[in-house]
Amino acid sequence: MHAALRRLAQRAVARAERRLPALTRLRRPEPLPIELNRRRIYILPTAFGFGFGALLLVMLVGALNYANNAALLLTCLLGAAAAASMLLAFRTLDGLRLSDIRADHAVAGEALRLTLDFSASRLREAVRLDCMGETRAFAVDGTTELHLQLPTTRRGWQALPRIRVWSTWPLGMFRAWSWLHPQQSVLVWPRPEQAGPPPVLPADGQERLRPQPGEELAALRDYRRGDAPRHIAWKASARHHDLLVKDFDRPEPRETWSLDWHALRSLDREARIARLARWLGEAEAQGRRYSLQLPGERIEVGSGPVHYARCMGALAVLP
Amino acid sequence: MKADAQPLDTRSFDLAALAFAMALVLQAPHLPWWLGAPLLLAIGLRWWLRRYQRTRVAAWLKLPLLALLVLAVVARYGNVFGLVPGTALAAGLLVLKLLETETPRDARVGMGFACFTLMAALLFDQSLVATLAVALGLLPPLAALRSLEPGRRAPAALWREWLPGMGLLAVALPLAVLAFLLVPRLSSPLWGAPNVDQQRSGLADSMTPAGFTQLLVDDSPALRVSFDGPPPPPGLRYFRAYVMSHYDGASWTYRDVSNQPPAPIEAAGGIRYRISLEPTRQRVLPTLDMPLAAPPGASLRRDRVVIADKPVDKLRDYTVSSATAYRLEPQLGRHHARWLQLPAGFNPRTLSLGQSWRRQYGNDDAAIVRAALALFHDGGFRYTLAPAPLGRNAMDDFLFDTREGFCEHYASAFTVLMRAAGIPARVVTGYQGGYWNAIGHYLLVRNSDAHAWSEVWLAGKGWVRVDPTAAVRPQRISLGAAAAAPGGQLPWYQVGWLQSLRNHWDIVNRWWNQGVNGFNALRQRGLLRPFGIDRTDTSTLALLLAASCTLAMLIGLAWVWRRREPEDAVRAALRQLERKLARLGVVRQTGEGPRDYLQRAAAALPAQRERLLELMHRYLELRYGRAEPTPESLRRLQRAIRDFPVRRVVK
Known part of the structure; x- marks a missing residue:
């Protein structure tokens, strides 16, 4: 019964999205910063709001029936307070600003940590955010960072999902919401293979390395x-x-790795990428210097996190 | 949705328990004690168990408790429908709800229910104090609902939780008042009017000696009277309710006869006044002395008793004219025998005393009246609110044995004596006295001002009021009931300065009664007439209500939508300078830069030239010199602009 109802509701929402793209959540991706305003905040009563409205109606009829003006006055007061809470729900979201989204690095299949910077001129309490089936509640006072885990599946550029920001503040009777669809993509690195052979190094390239005193x-x-x-x-x-x-310190001598796409002819494309990714990781972990040759791009010898990120990025965006 | 399944945090549960307790406390005066006290105890126990023992209430316990509650209500009231049993049941269900409140969802439902119960408390008592108490009682549910929202900033101190709720109610008040004024009132109730307050004391249509004892210590307001002219002197403030003709040896009763015209009256003039009567659940409308005509919705009975068409279930206002100098029913005619009725076999000594007076004074009825009053005055009679009990021959016991009592005893004995002597006589009950509120210009009559007196028919004079109590204790008439009671016989709240304070406070209640409780369809129409709206039927009112609610919402939206641009402090300072210079006649042109403008101003105002040029440099330095203005330089500019003199240059 419940499942059938939910399916029905999903179908209705899907239909509404197709028919009324401007009204529903099919907002085009837009550049940051996104500031919520009245054109994009929607409000509807919650189930509790409807129930409370019915209760108010009962109280109103009772007060009128018994010609009890004190009860009538307080019923009106409660109703007006409920109506004012609708405005407060709107005010919670109005002017809220998503100023920046920062993404950490992650390989495909692992969760990517996103940092969302929200800012607002006054205190916003009980703001909630739905992203990929996860709900977070937070307050925004000045600026607030919110960390999200974004699941990834494949390497390359991944668009950010639509985010729903909503609030039922202050009484839980009205739900104000707005859809955010930031026009920003995050780069997901390829997943290294689990195990495999070390890179084959050209014989002449293997210079004999003398032991030398450390310099560090x-x-x-x-x-x-x-x-x-x-x-x-x-x-x-x-x-x-x-x-x-x-x-x-006297580091163990390390040879430089020249990693070449073209040297892995026997493998298919993704397997090559996975192997190169593993080699890059090992080289970085061992503190080697390495270069990367890709079709159409060459990254010269270097080391360190920036170099590693550059190489992984280049692998990630390979067609 | 997932958040709704989480258990409540401590603060939320505290607030919810407080809301339940508050609703129950406000409901408690209308509940029997054996229900109210255990329910409060249950709330306290449940709170303590969850807070300190972290235990839940076992699920199997709920059904037996529910059955017990329903059984108790049915055993007490006979059913679960109707206002009083319904309220008792609701209070019990409220506590049962708290027992199972574990999640935000439960708490929300409970808070809605608590609001409903609070409102039901007003059906019993709609005084100003009760209304304010209920309005305050709304704060815990509101605070609890707020606390259920995740991601809020919970204040450390509990009392700070009330403030947002107060703010919300304050913001909501204008709209609430608007809606209150415009909601169409029902012309007739949809279902049965409540039959609450059966026990409430009030004037009854029968009177037994010592039957008033409850009434005389009940000092809730009975009626408030405002006079068109000056109020009558205290000795004439007799408000008649029932005229009792039939005596059965134990009690006097009023017999309602509706098919006879009112007794003829010869009256010189009348006093016009307006009475605001508190609900009595009875049909009688007390009037000052002798009413000349009945108000609308009521009729005048044979003995000039005003009986309303419907019981007075809510505050009732009526305007009447009365005479204080009159001749009522100059010719008694065929009714003569009715006013001489006495039960056979009661009070032999009283009857023989009356008959002996008749033999002694012959046909002089007035002398007999005087003889009776002299007996009360000189016969060792005492006024007390706690008289000794009387036996079967009550009047014999009273007149010849105990000789103590209050108005009912004296009125009853006097009337029996008169009838025994052959003079037509009757007992009248009503109110006498009252407190004249000089600020509000109205007379406050309390239930404790209830009084009983007699009327005798004298040839040529008609019915004449005789108050035998006045013969015993004149203060009762001149100073009122509270002053007449011997010391120690009144409850603590009716003594001295406290009573005087309460008399003064009553003006607020009167204002509340007139302004809020008495606001009906008629007043609604009067309110709208100045705006040119003469038809106030339901559809017009509904339209007005919708329009004004929309307007109120628009105002709210305008408030919500307005965006305050964070104004640049430097620019604001320059704008202030511009206003000052404009008053001196130098108005900034559109498109004129600040540099050109200030140079032009310096040229136009040679007296301020130096100052203006310095201000210009400071402004340009702040505006374009550095990325972030330092606070000190900004403050210097602001001070310099504030001190810039605006004196009209004499040309």
Whole structure:
């Protein structure tokens, strides 16, 4: 029974969306910032609102029947308060501004963390937000950040879903809502394969790497017999009882990886992307320097999070 | 939807429990104590259990409790329909609802129900205080409904929860008053009018000695009278209700005869006045002394008793003219025997005393009256509200044995004596006295001013009022009931300064009664006539109501829709300077830049030249010099503009 009713309601909503795109939620995506105004906020009574209205009607008829003016006055007062609560529900959303949406990085299949920046000139309480079947309640005072988890399925640009912002503030009798459809996409990185061979490196490219003293200052330690005098940290030792010696990090030598799309001819497109993604991840984790050759694009040797993000982004948007 | 299944948080449950308790407390005066007290206890217990023991009420308990409640109501009232049993049942159901309130959904339903119960409390008592109490009682439900919304900023202190509700009610008040004024009133009730207050004391159509005791300590207002001219002196403030002719040895009763014309009266002039009568559930309308005609919706009976067509179930206003100097029924004719009726076999000593007076004074009826009054005055009689009980021959016991009593005893004994002596006589009940409220120019008559006196028929004079109580205790007539009662016999709230305070406070009740409770279809029409609306049928009123509600909503929308642009402080300061300069005759042209404008002003006002140029530099510096104006420089500019002198230059 319930399921049938819900299906019926869904069909009706779908029909309304087709027929009345301006009225319902089929709003075109629009650029940020989005500010809610009276042209896009809708209000309807909630089920409780309808019930309360029926109750008010009963009270009104009772007061009139018994010619009881005090009861009539208070019924009118309660009814007027309910009507005023409708305006307050509107005011909760009116002027609310979605100023920015920031997205973290995520690989396909994992949830992507979105940060929504809401701002308002005055305090808004009990604002609620529906996104992908999840409801969040929050208050906006000045600016408020709201974190959402956006599920992802495949790599590439993913459009943000429609978001419904609504409120039944203050009495739960009226529900004001508005649809937000930000014209913003988030980039979903490809999912690396679970396991596979390491990259095959060209033989001539493998230069022999000598052990070399590290250059990065790692820590200060106590002087031990045999330490070179030029490694003593004189300035630091002056503030200390014992001599302190600079200890240098000596990283294990790493070869540079040149990752090439064209070297993986035996695999299909997605498998190539997944393998390259895994290699990129390993190279970044091991602190290697790496370059990426893709059809139509070459990313030169480099390392670090920005470089990694650039490479993954390039993989993500491959056709 | 998911949020509705979450359990209530502590604050929400506290507020909901408070709302239920408030509704119950306001309902409690109209509930029997054996129902009200356990229900309040149940609310407290339930709150304590959930708050400190974190236990729920077992589900199996609800059905037996419901059955118990219904059984109790049926056992007390006979059924569950009607106003009083319905209210008792609603109060019980309210508490049962609290027992199962666990989720926001339950709480919402409960709050709606609490509002309904609050409103029902007004059906019993619609005084100003009760109405205000119920309006305050709306605050907990409103606060509870707010607290159910997730994502709100809950104030730390509980009392702060009331403020938004107060604000909401205050904002709603204008619309509420508008709707109240314009809602079409029903011409006749849709279903039976309530039969509440059976126990309420009031004048009854029969009188037994000592039957007034309840009434004399009930000091709720009975009627309020405003006179067209000056009020009659205290000694003449007799308001007649019932004229009782039949005595059966124990009580006097009023016999309603509707098919005879009113007794003829010869009256010189009349006093016109308006009475506002509190509900009595009876049909009699008390009038000052001798009414000349009945008000609309009522008729004048044979003995000039005014009987309304319907029982007075709500506040009733009527305007009557009365005579205080008159000759009523100069010729008694065939009714003579009726006023001499006495039951056989009662009060032998009283009868023989009356007969002995007749033998002693012969045909001088007035002398017999004087003899009776002298007996009361000098015979060792005492006025008291707590007289000794009387036996079967009540009047014998009273006259020759106990010799103490109040108005009913004296009126009854006097009338029996007169009838025994062969003088037509009857007992009249009503009100005497009252408190003259000088600020409101009206006479407040309380139920405790109820009084009984006699009327005797004397040849040539007609019916003459004789008040035997006055012979015993003259203060009763001149100062009122409260002053006449011997010390210690009145409840604490009827003494001294408190009574005087309450008499003064009554003006507010009168105002409330006149302004709100007495606002009916007639007054509605009077309200609309100045606006050129003469027809006030239901459809016109409904149209007006719809129009004004729409208008009110539009005003609300305008308030909601207006957007306040956050104004630039620097620009606002310049605008202030522009206004000042405009008063000096230098008006900024459209499209004129601030620099040109201020230079022009400096040229036009040589006396302020230096100052204006400095202001210009400051403004330009603030406006274009830096991205974010520093607060100090902004304040300096504002101060300089505020201090800019606006003196008319003498040309």
